[in-house]
Amino acid sequence: MSKILIRGAKVLGGEPQDVLIDGEVIEAVGTGLDAEGAEVVEAAGKVLLPGLVDLHTHLREPGREDSETVLTGTRAAASGGYTAVFAMANTFPVADTAGVVEQVYRLGQEHGYCDVQPIGAVTVGLEGRKLAELGAMHESAAGVTVFSDDGKCVDDAVMMRRALEYVKAFGGVVAQHAQEPRLTEGAQMNEGIVSAELGLGGWPAVAEESIIARDVLLAEHVGSRVHICHLSTAGSVEIVRWAKSRGIDVTAEVTPHHLLLTDESVRTYNPVYKVNPPLRTERDVHALREALADGTIDIVATDHAPHPHEDKDCEWAAAAMGMVGLETALSVVQETMVETGLLDWAQVADRMSFKPARIGQVGGHGRPVSAGEPANLTLVDTAYRGQVDPAGFASRSRNTPYEGRELPGRVTHTWLRGKATLVDGKLT
Amino acid sequence: MQRHLISAADLTRDDAVHILDTAEEMARVADRPIKKLPTLRGRTIVNLFFEDSTRTRISFEAAEKRLSADVINFSAKGSSVSKGESLKDTAQTLEAMGVDAVVIRHGASGAPYRLANSGWIDAVVVNAGDGTHQHPTQALLDAFTMRRRLVGRDAGIGQDLSGKRITLVGDVLHSRVARSNVDLLHTLGAEVTLVAPPTLVPVGVETWPCEVSYDLDSTLPKSDAVMMLRVQRERMNAAFFPTEREYSRRYGLDGDRMARMPEHAIVMHPGPMVRGMEITAEVADSDRCTVVEQVANGVSIRMAVLYLLLGGNEPAVSHARTTASTEEK
Numbered sequence: 001m002s003k004i005l006i007r008g009a010k011v012l013g014g015e016p017q018d019v020l021i022d023g024e025v026i027e028a029v030g031t032g033l034d035a036e037g038a039e040v041v042e043a044a045g046k047v048l049l050p051g052l053v054d055l056h057t058h059l060r061e062p063g064r065e066d067s068e069t070v071l072t073g074t075r076a077a078a079s080g081g082y083t084a085v086f087a088m089a090n091t092f093p094v095a096d097t098a099g100v101v102e103q104v105y106r107l108g109q110e111h112g113y114c115d116v117q118p119i120g121a122v123t124v125g126l127e128g129r130k131l132a133e134l135g136a137m138h139e140s141a142a143g144v145t146v147f148s149d150d151g152k153c154v155d156d157a158v159m160m161r162r163a164l165e166y167v168k169a170f171g172g173v174v175a176q177h178a179q180e181p182r183l184t185e186g187a188q189m190n191e192g193i194v195s196a197e198l199g200l201g202g203w204p205a206v207a208e209e210s211i212i213a214r215d216v217l218l219a220e221h222v223g224s225r226v227h228i229c230h231l232s233t234a235g236s237v238e239i240v241r242w243a244k245s246r247g248i249d250v251t252a253e254v255t256p257h258h259l260l261l262t263d264e265s266v267r268t269y270n271p272v273y274k275v276n277p278p279l280r281t282e283r284d285v286h287a288l289r290e291a292l293a294d295g296t297i298d299i300v301a302t303d304h305a306p307h308p309h310e311d312k313d314c315e316w317a318a319a320a321m322g323m324v325g326l327e328t329a330l331s332v333v334q335e336t337m338v339e340t341g342l343l344d345w346a347q348v349a350d351r352m353s354f355k356p357a358r359i360g361q362v363g364g365h366g367r368p369v370s371a372g373e374p375a376n377l378t379l380v381d382t383a384y385r386g387q388v389d390p391a392g393f394a395s396r397s398r399n400t401p402y403e404g405r406e407l408p409g410r411v412t413h414t415w416l417r418g419k420a421t422l423v424d425g426k427l428t
Numbered sequence: 429m430q431r432h433l434i435s436a437a438d439l440t441r442d443d444a445v446h447i448l449d450t451a452e453e454m455a456r457v458a459d460r461p462i463k464k465l466p467t468l469r470g471r472t473i474v475n476l477f478f479e480d481s482t483r484t485r486i487s488f489e490a491a492e493k494r495l496s497a498d499v500i501n502f503s504a505k506g507s508s509v510s511k512g513e514s515l516k517d518t519a520q521t522l523e524a525m526g527v528d529a530v531v532i533r534h535g536a537s538g539a540p541y542r543l544a545n546s547g548w549i550d551a552v553v554v555n556a557g558d559g560t561h562q563h564p565t566q567a568l569l570d571a572f573t574m575r576r577r578l579v580g581r582d583a584g585i586g587q588d589l590s591g592k593r594i595t596l597v598g599d600v601l602h603s604r605v606a607r608s609n610v611d612l613l614h615t616l617g618a619e620v621t622l623v624a625p626p627t628l629v630p631v632g633v634e635t636w637p638c639e640v641s642y643d644l645d646s647t648l649p650k651s652d653a654v655m656m657l658r659v660q661r662e663r664m665n666a667a668f669f670p671t672e673r674e675y676s677r678r679y680g681l682d683g684d685r686m687a688r689m690p691e692h693a694i695v696m697h698p699g700p701m702v703r704g705m706e707i708t709a710e711v712a713d714s715d716r717c718t719v720v721e722q723v724a725n726g727v728s729i730r731m732a733v734l735y736l737l738l739g740g741n742e743p744a745v746s747h748a749r750t751t752a753s754t755e756e757k
Contacts, residue, residue: 188537196632199537199561199607204631268545269538313546315515317536317559 003027004418005035009043009379011369013345019048021375024417028371041413043379049349051083051376051414053356053365054326055146055175055253056229056301059085059116061107062100063092068306068396070107073326074114076304076395078421080326081378081411082114084357084365085304089121090151096121096132098140105142113421117362120144122163122174126152131162138170145361148175150229151276153211155181160215164224173251173359175227176215178236179277183207188317190263190278198266200316203278205233212236216243216250227359228252230303232277234287241296251359253301254288256332257323261285261401271312271319272401275305292351293342299356302329306397324395328388330380331407338382339408345382364417379413386410394427432544432553433733436564436612441588444615448572449585450732451725457494458728465731467739468497471528476518477556478504478534483699484556484566487723488531491730495739500527515539516548523549529738530554537561537604552737560602566698567608569729571616573722574653577694590617595647597623597679598657598706599668601630605698606657610638623647625679627668628659644679648688655696656681656706672705682708686716694718 004021011017011029018033019026054077060068068076070087077085087104089095095104101118108116120137124130126149137144147167154160154176163174184207189195191202212228216239219226228240231252243250257275262282265273273279291297305322312319333352337343343351357366367373385408390398414422421428429443439447457463473492477485485501492499502522519530529552532540537559544553557563575584578592594613600606600622613620620638622629633640641647648654659679661672669675676682686695695707695717703709711717 191631193632193635196630196636197607199559199604202631269541270546310514313514313516315534315536315539315542317538318515 003038004041004415005033005038006041006043006048006377006379007035009046009048010345011048012349013047016044019369019377021415021418024375026369026371026373026375029369041379045383046412047345047380047382048369049081049345049378049380050353050367050369051365051378051416052081052330052352053360053362054082054085054302054304054329055299055356055360056150057085057087057304057326058090058306058322059087059104060091060306062103067308070104070116071111072394072396073304073306074108074111074116075427076324076326076393077114078414078416078427079394079411080328081330081380081414082326083376083378083414083416084115084117084362085326086117086119086146086360088150089119089148090126094121094125095119096124098133098136101137101142101144102140112416112419113427114416115362115365117360118142118144119146119148119150119175122147122149122154123159128152128154128156128159131159131166134163134167134172135170138172145172146175146227147172148177148229150175150177153177153179153181155211157214157218161218161222164219164226165222168224171361173225173227175229176211177229178208178211178215180207180211187278189266189274190280192263192281194263194266198269200266205235205280208233208277209235209239212239216240216248219250220246220248225249230255230258230277230301231288231297232258232280232284234284237287237291237296241291244296251298252296253299254292254297255303256300256325256329257401258288259285259292259336260332265401269316271314271316272323272399274316274319274321275323276321289336289340289342292337298351299359300329300333300352301356302326306395307399308397312399322399324393324397324400327393327395328400328402328407330411331409334382334409335407375415375418377415378411381410381412382408384408384410429736431737433564433737434541434544434553434555435562436567436608439564439612439615441615441617444568444571444612445586445588447568447729447732447736448575450736451572451728452581452585454731454735455725455728458724463494464496465494466496467735468492468495471738472498472500472526473529473531473734474500474502474522474527475556476502476522476530476532478532478539479557480505481533481557483723484533487726488556488730490727491734494727495731495734497734515543516546519543519549523551527551529734531556533557535559554733554737557604559604561604562608563604564608564612565726565730565733566605567612568733569722569726570609570655570696570698571612572725572729573696573718574694577718578652578692588616589613592618592652593621593650594618595621595623595651595654596657597644597654597681599628599659599663600624600633600657601628603657609655610636614638621647621651623679625669628663644685645688648685649690651689651693653694653696654681654689655698657698658700658702659706661702661705676705680706680708681711683710686711686714696722698722
């Protein structure tokens with residue numbers, strides 16, 4: 001493979017530097033690097049980040065290829081600056097066996113746009129009754145280390161305890177979708193002032209917080225690590241902060257949409273705002289931003305959830321929950337965290353690359369931008385501002401809540417082990 | 429007035445009073461031997477009912493026919509909807525047949541809003557009840573009934589409900605009638621109190637323009653109208669209250685409780701009543717209870733709404749205006 005010289009990029013937002021890629025690795029980082037024999041990418045003014053890592057993506061394949069496939073989903077990932085995504089297990093069939101996770105893993109490798117690290121189901125069929133063969137999935141070619149019934153909560157306390165204990169044998173982690181099922185029967189949106197007016201079934205904050213409280217205590221009791229998916233309330237932040245202060249091994253993620261949008265959007269009854277957990281209040285949004293800034297929340301994860309048009313072009317109650325997010329995540333983080341002064345770009349790299357890679361234990365990703373490291377890199381034009389146009393998405397689905405909204409930042413280049421997957425904003 | 433009628437909250441005080449006044453004109457038509465006006469001749473209205481509601485559907489149908497509109501009744505049961513057709517496709521199919529207005533009843537909160545605002549169709553949309561959200565024509569007919577009884581049929585023209593104390597009792601949480609009434613009564617200047625067990629009051633009610641009480645007995649003497657909301661027996665299975673008997677004891681309206689209301693105060697119910705649950709037969713059948721009147725008023729209100737949304741500028745009741753027209757100047 002030939003050499004690439006990224007010239008004058010602000011590495012992690014710092015002073016302009018040149019980065020020389022040779023084959024799959026970064027050969028050198030410095031100023032005035034020799035461009036001879038290298039393809040030059042002029043990057044003056046742009047920010048160079050380690051390739052982003054998403055711990056929470058729904059690629060829908062197998063089973064719902066009408067909304068997304070591994071190919072379209074990884075193309076969307078590359079467009080958004082990602083070099084690795086963790087694919088959630090709620091496919092058809094469910095990723096609860098070595099066979100399914102290996103299939104998803106291999107599809108990612110074949111397409112070559114982004115590494116796909118499958119997440120295994122905790123319980124068979126996500127039904128919460130019987131542990132899936134977690135060890136077999138770990139030992140498979142996919143090397144699964146993250147397990148989740150996402151979409152459903154492992155609500156049975158004993159099942160959760162056993163899962164937390166069992167995965168310790170091979171260093172796995174359970175990622176919990178925290179949703180007490182009885183408290184959320186018929187739930188359509190955040191329970192509060194807006195739901196009372198709109199007459200939509202409430203999804204109360206306590207349904208998330210009570211599960212998180214239980215699970216951090218379980219993790220403490222059995223000495224396990226637990227990861228909390230898409231944390232969405234101010235109360236959840238308080239619980240995780242308390243747990244961390246107590247030394248409990250807990251990590252947590254927040255989605256871009258929970259950093260930006262509130263349940264006020266639901267007044268339009270437009271199901272593009274329907275998501276699980278639901279959009280919360282302004283107060284929650286502020287608490288989540290602060291928690292991401294101070295490290296209480298470790299990472300940003302997209303919960304990229306593609307749905308076909310007809311599942312959103314309907315009345316609210318009939319609509320599917322979820323939003324696509326891979327192609328807008330970095331822009332939303334820039335809008336909500338960088339332009340507000342809450343995070344600098346090095347911290348964005350921490351929350352969107354280093355830490356998610358560490359939580360998910362995926363090799364070769366979330367590494368420093370320095371000589372000898374794998375050339376997984378993302379170049380961002382942070383000065384750009386423009387309206388979100390879903391027609392330009394690489395994802396098969398268009399269910400974004402940001403259509404027509406002006407957001408900052410645009411990923412112009414993505415390199416996966418030295419191979420460009422995105423050049424000047426266009427997929428290769 | 430807005431182009432559609434989706435929520436009682438969309439009406440200004442003047443809109444609402446205008447509808448009530450128009451409904452009084454319409455009511456006079458009902459007193460004639462031939463109860464028909466040519467106003468909406470050639471216009472087509474579809475009653476698009478995704479939920480069973482014979483009473484509301486018949487009321488709209490009577491209103492439409494008295495205005496000479498062509499009426500299509502569409503019930504989701506046994507139609508293509510039960511075979512999986514979407515709301516969008518159903519609406520577009522109907523509009524393709526040249527429908528001018530869609531009166532929609534739907535189990536999903538917000539379905540009429542979506543129909544009116546998604547660009548699916550151009551027709552005027554009238555909400556005939558959506559989920560636990562709104563039922564604006566019910567609130568209008570209730571306000572109409574209150575104004576007639578508490579202000580006066582003729583004295584009420586041009587008036588709102590300023591200072592009237594209205595109490596709504598029952599399952600507020602699941603009630604679109606309660607939401608619509610709180611919005612409209614507040615707009616019309618009334619003071620609204622909701623009475624319910626705490627389990628049947630929504631979280632978030634604190635921003636509503638009304639008081640909330642858990643005690644019916646202390647509220648009754650301060651009420652000019654008491655509206656009992658239907659309480660479904662099944663609610664006790666979800667632990668909203670322990671038993672039917674306990675609910676009746678604490679929140680039901682019986683003769684003794686009715687006696688604590690001021691002399692002039694009326695008892696209302698949107699129907700259908702669950703006798704023995706929220707209201708006893710003694711109260712339901714008393715002359716202070718306006719249930720049957722509400723039904724009659726419903727037709728006048730729906731005539732007024734459809735006329736104002738579809739009828740354009742021509743006077744609805746031309747010859748009845750001869751006396752009124754001078755007053756307007």
